[in-house]
Amino acid sequence: MAGLKAFAAAAFLSLAAAALPAVAQTPPAESIQIGLSTDAVSITAGFSGADLTIFGSLENADPLVARQGRYDVIVVLEGPPRPVVVRRKDRVLGVWINLESETFENVPVSYSVATTRPLQDVTDPNSYKQLSLGASNLYMKPADVTDSPATIEEFTAALRDRKTATGLYSENVGGVQFLSQNLFRATVRLAPNVPVGTHKARAFLFKSGMFIKESSAQLEIRKSGFEQSVFRVAHDYSFLYGVFAVSLAMLTGWLGRLIFRKD
């Protein structure tokens, strides 16, 4: 353990000294890089979920540590943050009604994790909390901070639960595989209802349970095809879209009468 600490200290030193000319004695610190083959992914109307592969490499990896499998990598694909309202149904006079609600600011719409090993084996819960890493450690900021902590906790848990149930928050244990000592491949799940927008891919490098370095890249997810054009028109030119919907209905009614007329 002492050796480990010493090493961590050395790594820190070399990081601090990075701007200065290299300090010869300490080995250069490990770092991690990820690369995306494209910076935009277009999904079509029939999209039913997919696996996104992200390649990455370790730099200055210690061959001995690598051989012993003490490097761990966690890759996260995080969707754009949006405000979310969580509502709870309660029974009022026998009828189920949305009563209590809690609004959270900046909740990532999606959050897919891929890891080399189960999360609890990589590092301790405290480090996850500090890094805000993993769906259960994400900090969801409530809009109304005056609510009781118990309530906030309950709704935060419900929010995670719902996100996981719809596949938007997922965890792929073993989804990161080392192809060689330095090269790894991460497979993250894209849910069928993956939101469009700018997603952030982040890779975290751990060595024997210690967080070493993080690297990130951006990915734009777009929907393409006819349905997406319809969606865009409905939002950008909503009045014209409405006029079109009405005209289409009248035309269909008129044509239907011409074709199927019985009088």
Place this chain on the structure above:
Amino acid sequence: MGIYLPIAEISVNVFVLLAMGAAVGFLSGMFGVGGGFLITPLLIFYNIPPAIAVATGANQVIASSFSGALSHMKRGTLDFKLGGVLLAGGIVGSTGGIFVFALLRRLGQLDLFISLLYVVLLGTVGGLMLVESVNALRATRSGAAPVLKKSGQHNWIHRLPLKMRFRASKLFVSVIPVLGLGAGIGFLSSIMGVGGGFIMVPALIYLLKVPTNVVIGTSLFQIIFTSAYTTLVHATTNQTVDVMLAFLLMAGGVAGAQYGAKAGQKLRGEQLRALLAMLVLAVAIRLAIDLFVTPPNLYSLSAAGLN
């Protein structure tokens, strides 16, 4: 065959929607109603979000009422003036409805409100119709002549001021109840996605004493515009009209309606009304059950900020 709905953002089966449209079209042709009160709940049962089911239902109603109104126009059984006044009220009611709709959506109570309105209205209308038609059926079976209200009979509605003459309907009546009826239907149209024919027709017959032959044409005429207006406003304020969904329903609907109309001619009036009443009640009961049964999930998420 699956198809992705651009606004509802889910994949659905094309044939299910066409069949749904055709079945409702058949019934609406048979009973002379627009069918919105069936389409919207059916869409909700089929997991289309209620907000989209309502707006798209309104869009679909335009097609069936337009095609129906055309044939009534040809037969001269359409009172444009009465329809126009109803429409003026309808626009006001519809605007109010859209406002309430957006407000409820923000509060997270839209789905509940839609279901409650359906249960109450369909339950009432269906129950009244069932009682009336069963009585009529019994009366004809026992051989007694059906009791009709005298046409000269007047009620409090006919004592209101601001009277107006509607020539095609042979009517001289205050504009207040006409505007009020139009507004009420417009309100329901925008919140429930219905044309409101199932309320408009009995109201015109029993409250305003409009001759039965012009009632359906006039009601359809005003429904075209109210639902067109509702569709437009939903499209601009809530972006909840799904043209793809609406088109599939319409295509099935206009075809089904013609066959339904033919089938309807083979049944007697009170039999038709009893069947329609049972159908309406069945929809109401199905929706009511959903309100009382413990939902599989108590928590729901929705985007904040958006209304």
